[in-house]
Amino acid sequence: MSENYRQMWTELGLDLKAHDALLGVLSEAYQNIFMAQDNRPEAMSYFDFVMSEVHGLRIKELLDEKAAGRKIIGSYCVFVPEEIALAANATLIGLCTGADFATEEVEKYLPRNTCALIKSAFGFKLGRVCPYLETTDMVVGENTCDGKKKAYESFKDIINNLYVMDLPQVKSANGKALLKAEYVRFKEAAEQLTGVQVTAESLQAAIKLVNAKRAAMLRLYQLRAADPAPISGLDALLANQVFFYDNPERFTASVNKICDELEQRIKDNTGAFPAKMPRILVSGCPQAMPNWKLPAIIETSGAVIVGEESCVGERGVRNLVDESGTSVDEMLDAIVERYFKVDCAIFTPNCDRLQHIEQMAKAYNADGVIHYGLQFCTPYLMESMPVQKALEQKNIPCLRIETDYSMEDMGQLKTRVEAFIEQLK
Numbered sequence: 001m002s003e004n005y006r007q008m009w010t011e012l013g014l015d016l017k018a019h020d021a022l023l024g025v026l027s028e029a030y031q032n033i034f035m036a037q038d039n040r041p042e043a044m045s046y047f048d049f050v051m052s053e054v055h056g057l058r059i060k061e062l063l064d065e066k067a068a069g070r071k072i073i074g075s076y077c078v079f080v081p082e083e084i085a086l087a088a089n090a091t092l093i094g095l096c097t098g099a100d101f102a103t104e105e106v107e108k109y110l111p112r113n114t115c116a117l118i119k120s121a122f123g124f125k126l127g128r129v130c131p132y133l134e135t136t137d138m139v140v141g142e143n144t145c146d147g148k149k150k151a152y153e154s155f156k157d158i159i160n161n162l163y164v165m166d167l168p169q170v171k172s173a174n175g176k177a178l179l180k181a182e183y184v185r186f187k188e189a190a191e192q193l194t195g196v197q198v199t200a201e202s203l204q205a206a207i208k209l210v211n212a213k214r215a216a217m218l219r220l221y222q223l224r225a226a227d228p229a230p231i232s233g234l235d236a237l238l239a240n241q242v243f244f245y246d247n248p249e250r251f252t253a254s255v256n257k258i259c260d261e262l263e264q265r266i267k268d269n270t271g272a273f274p275a276k277m278p279r280i281l282v283s284g285c286p287q288a289m290p291n292w293k294l295p296a297i298i299e300t301s302g303a304v305i306v307g308e309e310s311c312v313g314e315r316g317v318r319n320l321v322d323e324s325g326t327s328v329d330e331m332l333d334a335i336v337e338r339y340f341k342v343d344c345a346i347f348t349p350n351c352d353r354l355q356h357i358e359q360m361a362k363a364y365n366a367d368g369v370i371h372y373g374l375q376f377c378t379p380y381l382m383e384s385m386p387v388q389k390a391l392e393q394k395n396i397p398c399l400r401i402e403t404d405y406s407m408e409d410m411g412q413l414k415t416r417v418e419a420f421i422e423q424l425k
């Protein structure tokens with residue numbers, strides 16, 4: 001891929017040497033983790049192709065969109081509504097934050113004890129290795145956890161197109177009013193960026209497009225309830241990760257194609273793993289591209305992952321926007337209703353999340369839950385304790401993991417995961 005795109009990357013201002021190194025690591029990890037799996041659905045070949053072109057074809061498509069007058073908006077959180085961006089003639093892409101990069105440079109801006117996800121956002125910019133970030137006309141930061149909201153204050157010193165969205169922390173009437181006001185403000189900012197007014201027609205079309213994308217993912221999740229599991233957790237996570245930056249129509253069609261194949265597999269009693277394997281639900285912090293560490297450990301330790309209670313997973317895509325609104329304002333209300341249900345750990349209290357984890361464990365026939373907390377992530381690490389308590393009261397075993405993006409604790413994590421899986425047997 002690289003020869004065809006070097007000029008494009010140079011024009012985007014990437015550090016080609018560092019970028020080559022990143023692509024080298026990414027491609028090796030993909031080969032070792034994904035391509036080494038047995039019994040993958042054939043339709044996963046679409047995602048293999050996407051990954052082989054991850055910094056190539058999709059970037060070219062985005063640049064072609066820009067040349068045709070569209071704008072590109074980058075985001076770091078599932079609270080940034082894709083529907084509004086699309087309706088204003090912009091493409092929304094989720095920016096990757098799943099690998100360490102330029103750590104020394106990053107620590108000139110952020111304390112060492114900042115979560116890996118936030119550091120990664122800075123590292124990709126400071127290391128000049130992310131072509132997605134470099135195509136953006138606007139990057140939306142959001143006031144979610146303290147780490148993120150304070151980090152954006154420094155982030156604006158290294159990127160020149162940051163827009164900060166405020167977000168509620170309490171699920172109250174005031175909280176909902178704040179979300180609505182912020183979505184209206186975001187609509188206006190997007191309109192100003194693109195020069196295109198959001199209309200009832202454009203917003204309705206965008207709502208339908210994003211609903212279809214989410215519905216395809218929800219269909220995929222439900223199929224994972226089968227035993228044997230028709231798809232590995234790693235492959236399902238990959239689809240979740242690609243969700244954030246692929247072309248929406250093509251992504252939806254590709255996921256539905258996988259689902260058709262999985263339905264057939266279920267009829268044929270064919271799985272990615274044998275039947276009766278211990279089944280794990282992973283819950284907690286988002287596992288952003290290319291963070292595949294924990295699922296790779298779990299699925300090479302004798303268990304299969306049957307669900308992700310995560311923003312890169314069911315928390316991020318469940319609940320569709322009501323499509324019955326007829327005016328822009330009614331549709332914005334429907335969008336607010338949908339996003340206000342996202343049960344991120346930044347909310348206090350956050351009882352819905354506990355219920356959702358239990359519900360998912362039951363729906364996907366999970367034998368146990370592994371709670372994935374990033375080191376220094378106060379909201380999710382704090383919440384991991386009540387999560388464990390609530391699950392154990394329901395006789396669902398729970399293992400709490402706290403880790404980062406480094407590979408240093410691989411051995412130790414594998415030992416703990418193996419012991420937990422053994423206990424499930």
Ligand code: SF4
Pocket residue numbers: 076077078079144145285286311342344345346
């Ligand atoms: S975990 Fe919270 S802050 Fe992170 S992407 Fe999800 S909603 Fe946003």
Ligand code: SF4
Pocket residue numbers: 115116117118144145146147148285286374376377378379380
């Ligand atoms: S993982 Fe935790 S600390 Fe890091 S950005 Fe998300 S909520 Fe904030």
